[in-house]
Each structure stands twice: as structure tokens, then as C-alpha cells.
Amino acid sequence: MSVVRPTQRFTSSQLSAGGEAFVRDAGRNLILALHGALKNLQLYPPENAVVQSAIADLVRVSDELRLVEGDLEFRVAGEFIFVNSTRLRLDFDNYATFTRVLNHFRESGVGELKVLTRTEPRDWTVFISFLLKPVGDSPAARFEMLRGRFQSTHVTAFEIAPPVESEDDQKHRSESKEVAKQTYSKSVAATKEVMNSMRMGQSPNLKKVKRVVQGIVDQILSDEASLVGLTTIRDYDDYTFTHSVNVCIFSVALGRRLGLARVQLYDLGLAALFHDIGKSRVPSEIINKAGQLDENEWRMVAAHPWMGVLALFQLKEATEFPYRAMRVAYEHHMKRDVTGYPRSMRTQSIGFYSRIVACADGFDAATSRRSYQSVPMNPADVLAELRDNPRRGQDPIVVKAFISMLGIYPVGTFVVLDTFELAIVHSVNPDAAFISRPMVLIVSDDLGNVKHPGDLVNLADRDAAGQFARSIIKTADPERYGIRVGDYFL
Ligand SMILES: [Fe+2]
Ligand SMILES: [Fe+2]
Secondary structure (H helix, E strand, O other), X not given: OOOOOOOOOOOHHHHHHOHHHHHHHHXXXXXXXXXXXXXXXXXXXOOOHHHHHHHHHHHHHHHHHHHHHOOEEXXXXXXXXXXXXXXXXXXXXXXXXXXXXXXXXXXXXOOEEEEOOOOOHHHHHHHHHHHOOOOOOOHHHHHHHHHHHHHHOOOOOEEEEOOOOOHHHHHHHHHHHHHHHHHHHHHHHHHHXXXXXXXXXXXXXXXXXXXXXXXXXXXXXXXHHHHHHHOOOOOOOOHHHHHHHHHHHHHHHHHHHOOOOHHHHHHHHHHHHOOXXXXXXXXXXXXXXXXXXXXXHHHHHHOHHHHHHHHHHOOOOHHHOOHHHHHHHHHOOOOOOOOOOOOOOOOOOOOHHHHHHHHHHHHHHHHOOEOOEOOOOOHHHHHHHHHHXXXXXXXXXXXXXXXXXXXXXXXXXXXXXXXXXXXEEEEOOOOHHHOOOOEEEEEEOOOXXXXXXXXXXXXXXXXXXXXXXXXXXXXXXXXXXXXXXXXXXX
């Protein structure tokens, strides 16, 4: 049986204090209460006791918020939820709840719900039952139906409005993107410094590296899409450093999906950032060599996993250095069945962190342009390859989580639409049901006129007839169309 998660009750001093922190906590409670009501009303009839207690919770939380704040306005914009202009934070624990509530509002064309007066349980029951009605009509049509429903059932406590993207929303979006950009470039610079100092035999500043990893973890927990989007820049000149940072970002995001806690994500991120540290002991002419490596050169490259372990051991602060990072450096090319390199007689299976990093590494390496790979593979094809080709030696569960994170068409995939427009995948669809219908940036219209910065559209959007307005026909090579994917993520 489904049970409503109890929402936190506030003390009278918290209530009288009000303010942004209060709104954030109370707003979170409101989402939990909405989610509880949606979940239970989907399973049971309105007169059921579980449903009634969920609705009563909703009445209490919303009335409390409205009384303390003077008014209550619940607004969804893009991937964000606002309560009285305070943006609610999305974190690991409430990700699924947020997304579900967001999608119900979006599908019914509701951008804003104002609670005007004290509410009765019946008001919420009418509203929630409507949100749960099977989707068949366009959001705009559903919005009008809901408005009619409020009138016919004499629900006057609510006022609804369709979604609008205000200047504030755009500001939030661009601020979040700005922070992500800074995190990314700082991470690349610090990684460069560390690797170069190790190459010269010096001991690097580990505190700095730890701060980099912390920055990446924090950013992923607050806004995963912005940072993951930046991995598509893939600067050729800085491949070694951007590769390490990308593998760190993918690993942390993946670890989060697989249920790791924040401290574990720090460990995993550090391990991922250092996975190729052994390459600092291989001559750079070999690392950067264009074309085939001869046998001897290959042997040197293939030694980087255990060279990495040695390098980590020789760090001044090695005692503080997690053993797991050494294991990742050693195992990341071993493959799940231990048929990769280095050959090991003893290892029976590779560690969990190593599997995560191996998946992130395999993806980033194959989608990047490197000295010995002039044509990077399309991200969507790489994912299919990691999933379907057993010789890649990936853990199927990790790859499955990776695909559900990146979507079947990962961020940065260049696609042709059935409208003859060209687009770049911008982010995974917030509704998990639409894994093959991501958010995309239209970068060229049907006549081939290039657009910059491009128009963001949701491929799950329907036209007036209820049909999907746009669908992906195929993935393509952006260079053939003279488009640089990285330009759209800067
Ligand atoms: Fe490697
Ligand atoms: Fe690597």
C-alpha cells in the first residue's frame, strides 16, 4: 500500500520568521504533499482514507504557506519550480518527486497556480483529479478544460495561468549556466596544473584538486544539465585535461544516479579525475602521436594504468589519498570480465567505481576528437556500441543508468528532424517517459538558414492536432553541415 510521506511541521518561531529559507523548506513540503496526493489519488478513489489524509496534508501545507507569506504562487518554468519567486532546489532525494509534479503541471498547460483563499479538500481533489486525467489533448487545450472544470465545480480558491518564461527565469537559467562554465574552466585549469607538475616530477597541490572535485559534485547536485552540457565542448588542444574533467563530470553524475551519497561522490570524482594520471609518465610525443602506434609505443601507453598507481603512491600526501582512486587508475581498462589490460592473474572482478569510470571514459574517448582519432563518433552511436558490443567490456547496469541519464540521444548529438530542421540535443527530456524525445536546440531552419544561439524546443510537444510537432529522423555529422556543436554550449 502506498503511504504518504509525512511533511515536516514548522515551529511557531519558524513560521513567524518567514523569508526565503522558510519558503524553500515549505515549498519542498508543498511538492511532497502534491506528489503524495497525486500518487494516492491515482491508486484509490477520493473517499479512501489514504487519499483524504494526503489531501488534508496538502490543505495544511498550502494554507500555512499562504498565511505566513501573505500569498501563494506556485510556478513552473523550464526545469525549475518557483514558490513565490523563490526557486526550489532540486537535489538527489527529491529529483523524482520534482520531475513528476513538474510534468503533471506541464502536460496540463499550467504554468502558474495561485492560491487565492483558504482551501477546502474538495478544491484540491478537483485539481489533482484533473492533473491525473489521461493525456490526449495538447497542454493548451487541457488548460482551457481545467479552467472550465473549476467554473463548473465552483472552485474559486485557485487561479491558473499558462506557462511564461519571465526575465527572471531567463536570468536564473543564465546564472546557473554561468556558474557551470566557471566550474568547468577552473577544473580544466587546475587539472592541467596538476598533470604538468607531475610530469615534471613535482608534487601537486592536492587541496586545489579536492576543491575542483567538490565544485563539480556541488554543481551536479544543484543543476546537472548545465555541467553535463559543457562536456560537449571537447577542445582538441586540451584533450588530455578536458578528457579528465569530462570523465569526472560523467562519473559523478552517474554515481549520483546509482545512489551514491555526497561523500562517496567526492571519492569517485577524485578517482575519475586521476584515472589517466599514469599518462603523465608516458612521453607526450607518444600520447599525442597522430596515426598508428608501433608495438613499443603501444606497450608504453598500455602501461599507464599501473604507472598511475605508482604516481599516486608517490604523492606527498599519498596517505590521504583514497585507495579507491588507485584501484580506478589500475582497473579502468580491464573490462568487466578482466580481459583488458593490464593483464592480471589475481583480479577476479573490477570495482564498482572502476566500472563507473570505465563507462564514462569509454564514452568520452569515443566521442572526442583526439590525435589518433580524427573523426569522433556520434554520441548516440557510442552509447549503442557501449550497450550492445560485449567486447567493450562494460557493466550493463552502469551503461543502462548512463543511457537513462544522457537519453538515447545524449546532449550534443546532432540530429535531423522530420520538419527538415537541424538540431543539437540540449538536455534530456525532464519526463522520463520521453527518453527518445529530448529537448533540442534548433540550429538551422528547413531552408538551411543557420541560427545562433538556436531555439530551444521540447520534442515531446504536440501540435494543435495532438501529434508530436517534431521528431528525430536520424543522427548526422555536424561537420557536413558546417556546424560546430561546441559553439552552442559556450
Ligand atoms: Fe586510461
Ligand atoms: Fe581515459
